[in-house]
Amino acid sequence: MTGRQGDSGRLAIVDSLLCAGCGNCVSVCPVKAANISSATDEAIEAQIRAALGHPVTLSPCHLVTPSSPHPVLLFACEWSGYSAAELAGARGLTYPANTRVIRVNCTGRLQPGLLLKALELGAAGVMVLGCAPGVCHYERGNERAAAVFEQTNALGRLMGLDTRIALKWIPADDGEQFARTVNEFVENVIREA
């Protein structure tokens, strides 16, 4: 990212050597000035599309055509939710087959637009799985995730979709909790559908 002198006379410069890779800057910035090459909006959207069976060719915004509903998408933090998912898999724990896990650097990287777009594209439900308060790998990414969830959920409520959106904190070493949480959520989504 480059800096540009704004009206305030100050210059924002990013030292990429210091970047920890959480991607929270991308989430916070309303105008896409910040980006992170490993997890661009386009890359995450491509994963959402693939998981929902859409052609992955990226359409620019506004050109989305929704298809039939189906899988529940799990946006899992690579340090907690995703580890727990792997552990659940290794232990042979069962959770519904219609779930798809999308790994993110940090749940604070997400944005209401990405989560809502998953629903727009036909996801039956969207769940965010991040680190518990106080143990975020990036210190405060989960606070950002909570704020993003709060906005998404408020928007979801207005559209009658809030039962299809959830946020849960999952310890990295708890495969059982992962499986239980996902089972409960998917059951709830099916019940409310």
Place this chain on the structure above:
Amino acid sequence: MVFLDTTLEQTIHTSGILRCLECGKCTAICPIARYDGGFSPRVTVGRALTQRDNELLDDDRLWTCLNCFQCSQVCPANIDYSALTLAVRTQARKRGQAALCTHGEAIHVWMRMMTQPELKQDRLGWLSPISDFRFSIFDSSPATRHSAHDTLFFAGCAPYYDALFAPLGIAGASVAQASLRILNALGIEPQILAGERCCGHDLLWEGDVDRFLQLARLNAEMIRASGVKRIISACPECVRALKVDYPAFGVRLGVEVVHLSELLADSNSKLKISNRKSKMVTYHDPCRLGRHLGIYAAPRKALEQLGYQVVEMRHNRRNATCCGTNGWTHCGAANKAIQVQRLREAKATGADVLVTACLKCQIHFKCALMDQQMADEIGIEMVDWSELVVGWV
């Protein structure tokens, strides 16, 4: 403005660009051109005239125009530049081009989702905190149609903006509440649509005519079924869309569409002139209410009758500068500079309060003040027009 002809070829005739004198007044007054040297309405007109279509359609900058109508207002040849913009955008979308969305596309996603007929919204939460409102809710079932209530209050998407912009301290719910309270005080008990959709304003101006029409038809169907004879809204974009754009695109509502301030101006007698308030306020004309709909005096009059001293910014009424951003796309350095400049003008009036009359203007201004240095220098209290006027009730 002729909208139905959205092919470029036709728009070249209907927008009047054949008359262009190449005087450059448009570019001289354009707020975007002031901060982005690469943007020029005069050059765009020239390109459209020389039929260099692809160059025109593939230019990123075609998405940055605010449709603020500053240029068309000063054009000596009376050219409708925004008709050209709309036509160019509509064609460019067909080539797979699109505007760059702000806010991670969240706003566009909800606008698009509202085109789904089966969507069941729960958008009336703003009504519940106050028990003494008088209104009826029309949910499209004949039983909820209230024939004595012949006015519809079109609330607009304030609840959605509250959900996304709570961190900026945006309280659209209180704008909607204030508007309803004003209506009640004027003796009007309106119907409110439980399933109201986005009016489609932003999608239209981005050239997404198909989705605009889907929204327009969904709203029109509910409005017709409600049996109302008049629609009142406090949102300048909703009024513009319902009053001008729906009929221009063949969606006829057959009812009057009025901005709340016009209604108040007509009910003069009910609004008593009160004592001078200690507060000095300045009023920012939203482009859609001002240049698009020609409503300048009514909102000011209500403030003055309430006893506020209205002091004007350097650019006001017909010459008011845009809040700098439009349609939740392409917000960049030029847009921020426009906002900062506008806030400087507001600050320079010495007013205690900047009165906005469009929730979006307030959101963009507050966003510009997120920069602490700007907040220290040009921070000013912002209140929506209806929230001030409701003080009279």
